[in-house]
Amino acid sequence: FTVVAGVVDFSSKLYGVTEWQAIIGLNYTARAVPMCQEMPAQQGTSQGLPRRIHEIVIQFFSTIQAKFGLISEEEDTPINELEEVTFPASANQDDPPSMFDGTRRLKMPLGYEDRPKIIIESTRPYPCNVSHIITKGAVYE
Numbered sequence: 154f155t156v157v158a159g160v161v162d163f164s165s166k167l168y169g170v171t172e173w174q175a176i177i178g179l180n181y182t183a184r185a186v187p188m189c190q191e192m193p194a195q196q197g198t199s200q201g202l203p204r205r206i207h208e209i210v211i212q213f214f215s216t217i218q219a220k221f222g223l224i225s226e227e228e229d230t231p232i233n234e235l236e237e238v239t240f241p242a243s244a245n246q247d248d249p250p251s252m253f254d255g256t257r258r259l260k261m262p263l264g265y266e267d268r269p270k271i272i273i274e275s276t277r278p279y280p281c282n283v284s285h286i287i288t289k290g291a292v293y294e
Contacts, residue, residue, distance in 0.1 A: 183275040186224065187286055194292040206290035209259040209271055213238070215252045217279035221259060224272045235274060252280065261290075
């Protein structure tokens with residue numbers, strides 16, 4: 154077959170097969186919804202206690218594209234538009250894109266929540282690696 158300007162031509166019939174199926178493009182979304190992190194409390198565990206998280210720090214390594222943000226507790230849907238982290242590609246198309254190693258910070262809304270949740274998502278076929286997530290906050294006891 155031949156692809157020219159967005160048109161797929163299956164006019165050549167190989168080996169007598171006349172029915173073809175084609176999947177063009179990459180359609181996938183990789184999602185990670187990390188478990189609510191344990192935070193130290195004076196009485197021991199913070200499981201089941203309301204938490205006031207000020208900020209979440211996400212450490213990426215060898216990453217080219219990712220999105221992240223807050224999601225609702227019940228529906229696992231983004232509360233706001235996800236913040237996209239893209240990394241510039243080289244002007245020369247023959248060079249591979251440079252990988253990102255570093256942190257991105259997610260500010261949390263004011264208030265206490267029992268189980269604040271975030272999502273990390275990749276909608277392109279590029280590497281998205283997270284080495285760790287740090288929660289900064291306090292536990293209400």
